[in-house]
Amino acid sequence: MAEYVAKPGKLWLKGEKKPKKKKSHKRKHESDDEAAAADNAIEGEVLHETWRRVRDLVDVKGPVCLVSRTGAYIAAQDDGCFVEGVPGESEKRPPNEAEEYLGYTVGDEKVALKSGYGKYMCTSSSGDVVGRSDAIGTREMWDPIFQDGLIAFEGSNRRFMTVEESGKLMSTAEKVSDDAKFTLRTSKSKFKKAKTEVEKEYGKKLSNLEMEYVNRYQSFQDHHVIVTQKSRDELRGAREKGKLHESLLDRRAKMKSDRYCK
Template structure:
């Protein structure tokens, strides 16, 4: 059989032309970006309302300091005996959860996390399906799986049961199904502002920074590195004001050693 028979046929695509599939992809990307912006705006508004605490919506967001809200403005509260209950209702959401209501989340895998109380103990489920914080290390009992579906959240223990608060006020994991009583919110106080990564030439001290910048753009026709030997005080001021790259470009221009200078 000829190898050409394995080639998938299709219409010719000419440079500069567009088809329905490409236009639909662009529309999908625009919708995705719009959705991400809307989600970010909602979270920023929520963070302002809840004192910097916003609701997570996927497992990878659950890391660092968190709080678990069950009901309306009531959070899981760690007691000194290792058990957990619901804290008093927070009538002013902008205050945020109190220290005993704050936990530390640690990533175990793509789907599972470990939780540590303010007493430095890992949280597990005991034989009576009670949620307790008395473990010094993470085993199977100390692993939890956040479940997200249709904008709702539940937290499943190693026993396959979901966290809730019983009639006595204790935090337990007894239900095999996530119903209304098992719905909760996992809040994080991590900053929503992403830190910009420094480029390689911006790392190190100013001297190293300028050498890296020159190496990146200089022509090296005679294999010699040319760096401006003038005082670097202007660079220090430019770094503080956020205009370091502009100042480096001006210094390169004075050297007349780079054909890419402005």
């Protein structure tokens, strides 16, 4: 039998209070950093702390900038034309006023871009991409095509927006070439859509949800909560059919002590 050896430590007298151990939050911080890194990996590279890659139509709303495949910003000019800037400049600095646009979603599938000069980007009859419109019409609407973190814009003339060798922006390509692929970035913070009360309730356990409804609406007798003893199978079926609230109301209506139901 092995000899027992007492573990050395400070002697605590009776009545003395031992100091509470401080909880380490290192693990929590590490997990938060890992989650942020994973989110950035999914959403794409974040530049200049605020400008993140747009991968979905919902993120087109608000301040955006357009970057060509060479890493150059697409800038608006005072004559209404759009040109490609210096290659690689987007990695060195955030966009300036001429390189920043306001993105809008039109319906469920189309987008519109408004330059810093207050004009909407559109395709002309000759295929030039210009910004001279004060309102959104058919020519100001673009069909965005997202793939692998990049975006292509199809104009109303059924041609794709491209950067020509001269650096000018045109809408003449019949197919999505490398010059027709852009990176769209937004400075709008990414947030998760909060669940509505209905969505939260549909995710709860039925027994807990019914108890919450009873506590919320039922008048108590002798300080006891009265819940129907009927099977909750009907609630399961009602939830699948989208009639959970109606079923809960019917069950509460049958309880005589419920003052809110007939």
